Amino acid sequence: MLAVGSTSVRWSDSQPGDGGAAGERPLLLLNGLGANLEMLAPLRRSLGRRTIAYDAPGTGGSGTPRHPYDMAAVAAVARQVLDAAGVAEVDVLGYSFGGFVAQELARADDRVARLVLAATSAGWSTSLTDLRELGGRSAVHVPMALGIMLTPSRYYLRPAGQRLIRSVFGDGGGGDYSTADRARGLRPPSSLGYCYQLLAASRWSSRAWLDQVTVPTLIISGEHDTICSVPAGQYLASHIHRARQVVVPGVGHSFLLREDLRDVAAVIEEFLSDETEQAAA
Numbered sequence: 202m203l204a205v206g207s208t209s210v211r212w213s214d215s216q217p218g219d220g221g222a223a224g225e226r227p228l229l230l231l232n233g234l235g236a237n238l239e240m241l242a243p244l245r246r247s248l249g250r251r252t253i254a255y256d257a258p259g260t261g262g263s264g265t266p267r268h269p270y271d272m273a274a275v276a277a278v279a280r281q282v283l284d285a286a287g288v289a290e291v292d293v294l295g296y297s298f299g300g301f302v303a304q305e306l307a308r309a310d311d312r313v314a315r316l317v318l319a320a321t322s323a324g325w326s327t328s329l330t331d332l333r334e335l336g337g338r339s340a341v342h343v344p345m346a347l348g349i350m351l352t353p354s355r356y357y358l359r360p361a362g363q364r365l366i367r368s369v370f371g372d373g374g375g376g377d378y379s380t381a382d383r384a385r386g387l388r389p390p391s392s393l394g395y396c397y398q399l400l401a402a403s404r405w406s407s408r409a410w411l412d413q414v415t416v417p418t419l420i421i422s423g424e425h426d427t428i429c430s431v432p433a434g435q436y437l438a439s440h441i442h443r444a445r446q447v448v449v450p451g452v453g454h455s456f457l458l459r460e461d462l463r464d465v466a467a468v469i470e471e472f473l474s475d476e477t478e479q480a481a482a
Contacts (some may be wrong), residue, residue, distance in 0.1 A: 202262075203255075203285050205278050211262035212255035212282050213238055215245055226314055227251040228292045228473065231279060231299030231306075233320075234402070235353050235395045237261030239384035240458060246468035248326065249474070253291075255282050257302075259394015269397040272405040276305035283312060290314050292473050295456050297321055297429065301405055309415045315473055316418040319465075320426055320454050322433035324406035341371060345369045346427040347452070351399065356389035367445070371425035371453020381458035411440040418444035419472040423452040 203210045215229075230241050230252055238254040238261060243251045254265040258270065258278060267335075270278075279302060282293060292315040295303025298322025307313045346369050349355060355366050363382050367373070407414075418441045423433035431448055438446040447468055449456050457465065 203282060205258070205281055206266070208258050208264040208266045208478070210255055210258060210264075210278060210282065211238070212253065212285065213407040214286050215252050215254075216371050217249050217251070225250050226292050226473070227253055227288055228294055228436050229279065229283065229285070229288075229328060230254040231295040231302045231431065232257065232260075233297035233299055234350065235260055235356060235390035237384055237390075239388065240381045242380050242384070243460050244457060244466070245423050247462040250468065253282065253286050253288070253475075255279075256388075257394075257398065259387045259397050262416055263394075265391045265394040266397065269400050272301055272305050272401050273309070275398075275401055276302050282308055282311070288312060294319060294469070295321060297454065298402055301402060301407070304407045304411075304414060307409060307416055307418075309360060312385055313416055316414065316416050317421065317469055317472065318418060318434075318437060319421040319457050320423055320429050322429040322435055322438075323408045323411060325403060346371075349444055350428065352388050353392060353395040356385050367453065367455050369427065370455055371423060371427045372455045373425075374451050376452075377386040377460040378455065378458055381455075408440075411437070412442065414441045415443065417472075419469070420444055420446040421468065422446060422458075423456045424448055424450050426454045426456075428454040456458070 208236055208439060228248065228250055232241060237256050242255055259265040264453060291312050293303045293306055293313050296319045300318045301324055303316060303318060307316050349366060349369060402461040420434045420438045422431045434446050438444045449465060
């Protein structure tokens with residue numbers, strides 16, 4: 202456990218079975234809204250490198266802060282985890298809400314070498330066009346999906362309920378999510394902690410400063426994502442100077458929580474291991 206002010210933060214530093222390549226940068230994983238680090242176990246197994254993950258304040262095994270954090274303060278927790286892990290240089294993967302944190306971290310911490318933004322966006326704004334970008338094009342599923350995100354109730358649903366939620370999120374094509382579903386039920390977020398995360402997300406946008414993110418960036422979008430659509434990923438890719446987008450076919454918002462992640466893990470590993478652009482910059 203790591204003390205962050207008056208709050209305790211549970212974190213994990215994991216090496217792959219073969220120890221990874223010598224000198225390889227670790228990968229910090231920043232999770233989705235209300236999620237705990239056990240939900241990332243399939244992804245961590247799929248990646249052949251050292252990974253660092255933690256439960257954000259108010260989620261999993263971490264304590265709930267006395268007061269809400271804004272997104273800059275949420276990112277400051279990530280920096281303290283990196284300090285505790287003794288990391289001098291790191292790659293960062295942010296999933297959904299974690300993508301917001303990752304963008305904040307990338308512009309504020311020069312230890313970040315490469316950035317992966319999965320199923321995420323540049324946040325909210327007052328523009329109706331931007332809101333349509335964030336949510337996609339479905340007149341039925343977008344309001345339902347956004348409504349589901351407003352409470353932590355999905356962390357308490359039985360398997361049939363989880364399947365229904367994933368269908369609304371665009372993941373109606375099946376797939377095995379057993380680890381994530383089990384972990385979700387075992388360590389749900391506190392209601393207050395979840396509310397604090399929602400509050401931080403609702404007041405945040407990176408649209409005014411995306412040009413300050415200068416590290417090589419990979420945007421990964423699910424083809425049918427109803428929370429952070431393909432156009433939302435396109436916006437990130439077009440406003441971050443050294444970014445490109447990959448669209449995963451046939452999946453929605455929950456694609457990074459599947460048991461079988463060989464397809465996505467291969468894309469991530471190829472991006473993180475390719476130093477040609479970094480060397481030329």
